[in-house]
Amino acid sequence: MPDIGSKQHQQLSSSSSLLMTFTLNFGIVGLGGISETFARDLLTNPLDRGVSDVNHKLVAAGSSSDKKARDFLERVGASSATAYSSYEDVYNDPNVTVVYIGTPHSHHYHNARDALHAGKHVLVEKPAVITAxxxxxxxxxxxxxxxxxxxxxWTRFFPMLKEIENKVHSGVIGDVKQVHADFGQTFTGVSSDHRIFNLNLGGGSIMDLMPYPLIWVFSVLFYHPANKLCKPSVRGATCIKNQYGVDEMTTALLKFPGIDADAVLSSNINVGSISTLVVRGTHGELVVNDLPLSRPLSYEIRLRDTTNPNPDDQQRKTTTYHHPIPHHGMHWEADEMARLIAAGESQSQRVPWDDSVLSAELLDDIRSQAGIKFPAAIESV
Ligand SMILES: NC(=O)c1ccc[n+]([C@@H]2O[C@H](COP(=O)([O-])OP(=O)(O)OC[C@H]3O[C@@H](n4cnc5c(N)ncnc54)[C@H](OP(=O)(O)O)[C@@H]3O)[C@@H](O)[C@H]2O)c1
Known part of the structure; x- marks a missing residue:
């Protein structure tokens, strides 16, 4: 059982009854774009997604300015929560059980470390860190x-991703041989002082967007039972830099020796794209061809017509599956945090610490091979 305050202890005790709903008190720091999306999802009715065992409350928000925090809370419909002009005040607020960190990647490690030191549970945006x-x-x-x-x-918790994982792992498209995962988002027209163009803030497509191709490739290959959690290696990575020195487009080639399959991962911040995931198996393909790869709403399974003896000429029988997402979809990761904290678990089975370490190792390797070097200050431990 974690070392939690007496108030939170009372919450846990009351949640021990299956009839009770466990309410998790969130504090949010770094009130930019994603924090607002997350806060709005947090405050939706859990019954909208068929959830009744956990619920969430936004009790505090910390920002660079008091006004920004108050405006944020007003906008998301949590004006009774406490607005702070520093992150430390959120970490030290006894009403806060868990801190959600929505700052630029360069700040995640230090913010998460400070919140943990203050005795708070932590949900930290992707990529959780700059280095493994x-x-x-x-x-x-x-x-x-x-x-x-x-x-x-958050994508790891989508019902659609879990369904895809189950189908691929149970052999619906045969033995998996290759995966192509691509995620692009257009940042053209965005101000040149945006974090995405700033190496000091961990800018570029590798850190911002490559985590999603990695999430999908982990789901279908790394967690495939035949792979037996055998680590992949980066066989090559290359990038095109823009005028700010960040990578605007990167491609990486990964080998999964445990399952004898390969993956091509790509990301870009200049043209965007219909994000694509193609999982190629011996019986056909599973294709996600939808916007964006972080929260797609449908996928197809294309099975080969094996009556034609020539594999390159085989037509496909295609079936499409739709998975609408209630609200934005960030509530499922919040539900996971609530269940973990209520159960006294330190880490999630869906996103264990080893998963985050491995994706950080791969991103370290991809950056190194692609020639992207961050300032030492944001890589320090
Ligand atoms: N899960 C997703 O779908 C998703 C989507 C987008 C982004 N993200 C991740 O979330 C994180 C934040 O992204 P975002 O797009 O929300 O960023 P953003 O809009 O730029 O907001 C970041 C916030 O961090 C705070 N901050 C602290 N130091 C800063 C600095 N030196 N420069 C700029 N901001 C600073 C600011 O809040 P205060 O002024 O309130 O302190 C700022 O508003 C990134 O790590 C990103 O990868 C995740």
Whole structure:
């Protein structure tokens, strides 16, 4: 059981009855774009997604300015929550059980470390860290302090991703041989001082968008039972830099030796794209061809007509599956945090610390091979 305050203890005790709903008190720091989307999802009715065991409350928000925090809380419909002009005040607020970190990637490690030191559970936006060493340090700290820590890989919790995982793992498209995962988002027209163009803030497509191709490739290949959690290796990575020195487009080639399959991952911040996931198997393909790869709403299974003996000429029988998402879809990761904290679990089975360490290791390797070097200050532990 984590070392939690008496108030939170009372919450946990009352949630021990299956008839009770466990309410998790969130504090949010870094009130930019994604924090607002997250806060709005947090405050939706859990019954909209068929959830009744957990619920969420936004009790505090910390920002660079008091006015920004108050305006944020007003906008998302949580004006009774406390607005703070510093992140530390959120970490030290006894009403806050868990801190959601929505700052630029460069700040995640230090913010998460400060919140854990203050005794708070932490849900930290993707990528959780700049380097794998930072993730190892955070995991060690969370373990020492018996606190829950999770990288906000929200897509891992989508019912559609779980269904795809099950289908691929159970052999619906045969033995998986290759995956192509691409995610692009247009940042043209965005102000040149945006974090995406700033190396000091971990800018570029590798850190911002490559986590999604990795999430999908982990789901279908790394977690495939035949792979037996055998780590992939980066066989090559290359990028095109823009005038700010960040990567505007990157491609990486990964080998999964445990399952003898390959993956091509690509990301870009200049043209965007209809994000694509193609999982190629011996019986056909599973295709996600929808916007965006972080929250697609449909996929297709295309099975080969094996009556034609020539594999290259085989037609496909295509079936499409639709999965509408209630609200934006970030509530499912919040539900996971609530269940973990209520159960006294330090890490999630869907996004364990090893998963975050491995994706950080791969991103370290991709950056190194693509020739992207961040300032030492944001890589420090
Ligand atoms: N899960 C998703 O779908 C998703 C989508 C987009 C982004 N993200 C992730 O979420 C994080 C934030 O992205 P965002 O698009 O929300 O960023 P954003 O709009 O730029 O907001 C970031 C916030 O962080 C705070 N901040 C602290 N130091 C800063 C600095 N030096 N420069 C700029 N902001 C600073 C600011 O809030 P205060 O002034 O309130 O302190 C700022 O509003 C990134 O790590 C990104 O990868 C995730």
């Amino acid at each position: 060493d930072q993730m190892r340090a955070l995991a060690q700290l969370a373990q020492q302090k018996h606190l829950t820590l999770m990288e906000a890989k």
